[in-house]
Amino acid sequence: MDSLNQPRRDAKRRTEGNLRLGSVVLLSWLTAIACGSVSTPAPAPTGAQDVVSSAVPHATTASIGCANPYFPVVEGTTSTWRVSSSAGETVQTATIKDVAAQGFSVEKIGELPSGREYTLVEKWSCVPAGLVQYPTGELVAVATGLNGEVTASVGENEGATLPRDIQPGDTWHQTFNGDVSGPDSTTNWTVNYDFAAVGLEEVTLPAGTFTAMKLTNHISWPNSGIPEMEMTYWFAEGEGLVKTVFSMDGEALGTSELVSRDSP
Numbered sequence: 001m002d003s004l005n006q007p008r009r010d011a012k013r014r015t016e017g018n019l020r021l022g023s024v025v026l027l028s029w030l031t032a033i034a035c036g037s038v039s040t041p042a043p044a045p046t047g048a049q050d051v052v053s054s055a056v057p058h059a060t061t062a063s064i065g066c067a068n069p070y071f072p073v074v075e076g077t078t079s080t081w082r083v084s085s086s087a088g089e090t091v092q093t094a095t096i097k098d099v100a101a102q103g104f105s106v107e108k109i110g111e112l113p114s115g116r117e118y119t120l121v122e123k124w125s126c127v128p129a130g131l132v133q134y135p136t137g138e139l140v141a142v143a144t145g146l147n148g149e150v151t152a153s154v155g156e157n158e159g160a161t162l163p164r165d166i167q168p169g170d171t172w173h174q175t176f177n178g179d180v181s182g183p184d185s186t187t188n189w190t191v192n193y194d195f196a197a198v199g200l201e202e203v204t205l206p207a208g209t210f211t212a213m214k215l216t217n218h219i220s221w222p223n224s225g226i227p228e229m230e231m232t233y234w235f236a237e238g239e240g241l242v243k244t245v246f247s248m249d250g251e252a253l254g255t256s257e258l259v260s261r262d263s264p
Contacts, residue, residue, distance in 0.1 A: 065101055066126035070213060070235035071162055073124075075099040077263040079240075081110075082206055085254035088113035092256070102126055130163040132174070154178035161193070162235075166213055168199035194218040203234050203243055207258040210236040212243070 066073045073096060081092045092110030103125040111117050125132040159174035174193040179186055198214040212234035220228045227248055234243040244256040 066104065066131065068131055068162055068164060069237045070166065071131055071240050072238065073099055073104055074263050077261065079261045080259040081256045082259050083110065083254065083256050127160065129160040131161055132157060133161040166197050168197050170197040171195060189224055190222055192220045201234065205242055205257045207242065207260055210239060210242050212236040
């Protein structure tokens with residue numbers, strides 16, 4: 001009887017392995033792209049490929065549809081970031097590209113403390129509510145493990161990441177969903193972003209001292225087993241994002257600070 005049940009147990013282990021690996025892929029990718037220049041991305045499993053997102057039609061300046069006092073959108077603007085965590089300190093660059101009426105992209109290039117290089121491409125959309133940062137529905141992450149290849153992809157999005165008008169005390173919500181697929185199983189996932197505007201705060205960084213709007217973003221994955229996390233952002237009016245802190249369970253695990261920003 002035990003021999004008859006063995007194939008079923010093997011299939012269950014393969015499925016659980018796929019989902020665990022898929023969760024790692026998803027968590028690694030989401031940590032790396034969560035709204036702006038973030039703390040050190042969680043290392044992906046061996047064999048992971050760079051995240052790729054399609055660009056929007058080319059233009060040189062943001063249309064009024066993309067105008068946001070806390071995120072100036074200018075083609076070719078490049079920001080350099082100091083990224084610090086317990087694993088060490090690295091540098092990341094982020095460049096605004098492919099600006100058009102309906103949106104733009106941000107290409108991020110950096111290196112993990114382990115020495116692994118990465119390139120991330122975010123897609124931002126411009127909607128009446130404000131700016132929306134989320135990946136496209138294309139393949140966004142892939143990893144190879146003992147049980148084969150696991151992919152993570154995203155689907156629909158609701159809500160804005162950065163509203164056009166932000167006042168202290170404001171709260172808003174963004175959610176998007178997708179799939180994690182392995183050789184033997186596919187599971188759906190949903191990511192919830194719960195934002196709050198704390199208020200204006202002065203921050204001193206390598207790039208200078210800024211009076212910035214402090215925002216918090218509580219990130220959760222319902223029924224996924226993935227731990228919740230907290231992102232804290234500082235956006236300076238007319239300048240953009242200047243600082244980010246990544247936390248889990250109340251502990252700050254990584255910080256990104258603006259070193260310089262060059263606009264054409």
